[in-house]
Amino acid sequence: MLRVLINNKPVQVAAGSTILQAVQLAGARVPTLCYNPRYKPHATCRLCLVTTNKSSKPLPSCITPVEQDMEVTTDSKELLEYRQRDLELLVGRHPNECMVCQVNGNCKLQDAVRDLNLEHAFEKTELTSDDDFKKKLDYETQDIRLGKNIRGGEEYRQDFTSPCISRDMRKCIECGLCVQACGSEGQNLNVIGFKGRGGRMLPVTVFDKPLKDTPCIDCGQCTNVCPVGALTEHFDWPKVLKELDSKRKQLIVQVAPATRVAISEEFGLPSGTVSTGKLITALRQSGFDLVFDTNFTADLTIMEEGSELLERLKTKENLPIMTSCCPGWINYVEKHQPQLIPLLSTAKSPQQMHGAITRKFYKDAFIVSIMPCTAKKGESIRPGMTGDVDAVLTTRELGQLFKSRKIAFTQLPDGKFDSPLGESTGAAMIFGATGGVLEAALRTALDLAGVEHPLVFEDLRGLGAIKESDTPVGKVCVVNGIGNVVKLFHDDPNWYKKYVMVEVMACKGGCLGGGGEPKSMDPDILLKRMKAIYSIDERSTLRKSHENPDVIALYKNTLGKPLSHESEYYLHTTYYP
Numbered sequence: 001m002l003r004v005l006i007n008n009k010p011v012q013v014a015a016g017s018t019i020l021q022a023v024q025l026a027g028a029r030v031p032t033l034c035y036n037p038r039y040k041p042h043a044t045c046r047l048c049l050v051t052t053n054k055s056s057k058p059l060p061s062c063i064t065p066v067e068q069d070m071e072v073t074t075d076s077k078e079l080l081e082y083r084q085r086d087l088e089l090l091v092g093r094h095p096n097e098c099m100v101c102q103v104n105g106n107c108k109l110q111d112a113v114r115d116l117n118l119e120h121a122f123e124k125t126e127l128t129s130d131d132d133f134k135k136k137l138d139y140e141t142q143d144i145r146l147g148k149n150i151r152g153g154e155e156y157r158q159d160f161t162s163p164c165i166s167r168d169m170r171k172c173i174e175c176g177l178c179v180q181a182c183g184s185e186g187q188n189l190n191v192i193g194f195k196g197r198g199g200r201m202l203p204v205t206v207f208d209k210p211l212k213d214t215p216c217i218d219c220g221q222c223t224n225v226c227p228v229g230a231l232t233e234h235f236d237w238p239k240v241l242k243e244l245d246s247k248r249k250q251l252i253v254q255v256a257p258a259t260r261v262a263i264s265e266e267f268g269l270p271s272g273t274v275s276t277g278k279l280i281t282a283l284r285q286s287g288f289d290l291v292f293d294t295n296f297t298a299d300l301t302i303m304e305e306g307s308e309l310l311e312r313l314k315t316k317e318n319l320p321i322m323t324s325c326c327p328g329w330i331n332y333v334e335k336h337q338p339q340l341i342p343l344l345s346t347a348k349s350p351q352q353m354h355g356a357i358t359r360k361f362y363k364d365a366f367i368v369s370i371m372p373c374t375a376k377k378g379e380s381i382r383p384g385m386t387g388d389v390d391a392v393l394t395t396r397e398l399g400q401l402f403k404s405r406k407i408a409f410t411q412l413p414d415g416k417f418d419s420p421l422g423e424s425t426g427a428a429m430i431f432g433a434t435g436g437v438l439e440a441a442l443r444t445a446l447d448l449a450g451v452e453h454p455l456v457f458e459d460l461r462g463l464g465a466i467k468e469s470d471t472p473v474g475k476v477c478v479v480n481g482i483g484n485v486v487k488l489f490h491d492d493p494n495w496y497k498k499y500v501m502v503e504v505m506a507c508k509g510g511c512l513g514g515g516g517e518p519k520s521m522d523p524d525i526l527l528k529r530m531k532a533i534y535s536i537d538e539r540s541t542l543r544k545s546h547e548n549p550d551v552i553a554l555y556k557n558t559l560g561k562p563l564s565h566e567s568e569y570y571l572h573t574t575y576y577p
């Protein structure tokens with residue numbers, strides 16, 4: 001351990017730590033813009049400059065290692081001037097649209113402007129009336145808009161071609177976090193990379209193509225780390241707000257497993273707080289007539305997928321069965337590894353099963369789903385599924401919607417899901433964590449096969465990259481994050497052949513780390529959300545999908561049995577290379 005003085009306060013830090021880590025340990029603060037604890041720091045923004053007794057020049061604290069007896073000063077007139085100068089350059093070329101920007105209030109550039117008293121650098125925006133604001137919302141909801149803007153002789157693309165991800169490169173501050181998230185430190189897909197050199201570097205897509213024409217899988221990890229409004233989900237919440245206000249139709253909403261934990265962060269509650277009851281009440285106060293649970297169809301997915309597994313084990317065909325509920329993974333298979341298509345479970349995801357069943361019973365309703373995931377927006381308009389779910393909102397968008405409704409989220413009493421599409425088991429809940437789908441499938445498939453087994457499969461839990469378990473029906477594998485799938489294929493194109501079942505979730509941590517989840521600077525955020533998800537399973541009275549009484553009733557009254565003709569019609573789908 002090294003002894004360091006931060007603004008005269010002594011702290012002990014491990015050798016190899018950065019000054020920024022020591023500053024945080026001492027409870028002090030320096031402003032940061034391009035720093036994210038998930039990725040290697042590279043000191044682009046230079047807002048985290050500090051002075052020390054070891055150098056005559058200010059040093060970027062995010063990349064400078066501590067030394068024994070280093071004396072660090074985080075605040076001084078000189079440092080403020082340095083930081084202000086660097087920030088002014090960024091602000092000077094940033095569009096002056098904060099009042100109508102979708103990330104207004106959740107933007108690190110705004111935070112830095114406030115921190116460094118640079119408000120004067122932003123001129124007053126001209127948009128002052130409600131009408132102007134509504135016009136802006138209409139503009140944001142247009143499906144396709146491809147334009148270019150001129151800035152400093154470069155062309156900057158506004159790209160609204162993807163139903164999942166929007167890009168407005170006028171707002172880019174060139175921090176490079178999106179390049180890291182999509183590249184070798186994250187998804188290993190390199191859809192976004194730097195173009196140009198030195199001060200003219202700009203993150204662009206492969207060959208600078210519109211996002212819809214690239215190998216992007218819509219995972220949204222780039223949007224989750226963008227500190228400003230340059231990369232965002234495609235915003236659908238204004239469209240939902242209009243439907244809620246117009247009351248033209250019955251409004252129905254379903255809630256994904258992971259969102260009931262992460263929504264807490266949007267309202268300042270500690271990470272890992274379970275807010276299921278408050279979430280239900282807030283949705284009702286927002287104007288939804290029926291609040292259902294995606295977990296209900298997570299149980300249904302297990303019935304179908306577990307039965308498919310047992311069928312394939314019997315026929316020894318199309319093994320390993322590969323899970324199909326993550327649309328980022330499906331996009332990856334279709335775009336990058338189409339030879340795997342026959343191995344994918346044909347079961348629709350719980351979102352789409354819920355949409356199909358709800359639509360069967362509520363033909364004219366407007367159906368919304370709340371997901372931690374940007375790719376779910378694209379999934380809802382896949383061939384054969386369009387029209388079941390009318391709009392998909394990310395957890396972040398739901399936070400915006402609640403805030404626009406002035407809902408006092410933290411003060412709300414607990415509500416209850418509507419029945420029957422709101423009942424679920426603990427097995428459904430763990431879908432939200434990496435390994436959870438496979439664990440839930442095993443709990444049911446092994447029971448149905450009459451084999452003794454533990455309830456909890458510890459080997460499949462946690463944040464490991466590749467997790468395996470030997471089960472009575474064969475070896476199974478969980479791959480945590482698409483970046484790890486890319487590595488596996490790179491090392492051995494036949495890596496999957498030794499398993500009977502493989503689960504892949506495109507985002508690290510599973511859905512709880514989805515691209516549409518609240519942005520967080522907490523290095524332990526995935527573990528905290530995961531712990532909360534498993535705690536819900538532990539508290540559940542029913543923990544196996546085939547024990548869900550409403551699922552049993554749905555088969556009895558409507559679908560017959562898993563893999564029946566009716567089940568195939570409503571609950572299964574097709575994939576396309």
Ligand code: HC1
Nearest residue numbers: 256257258325350351373431511
């Ligand atoms: Fe997921 Fe799923 S678990 S894909 O991670 O199978 O998004 O939360 O809703 O559909 O249930 C996401 C989460 C989610 C589906 C379920």
Ligand code: SF4
Nearest residue numbers: 182216217219220222
């Ligand atoms: Fe890359 Fe995912 Fe962003 Fe697409 S959505 S550019 S795959 S990080």
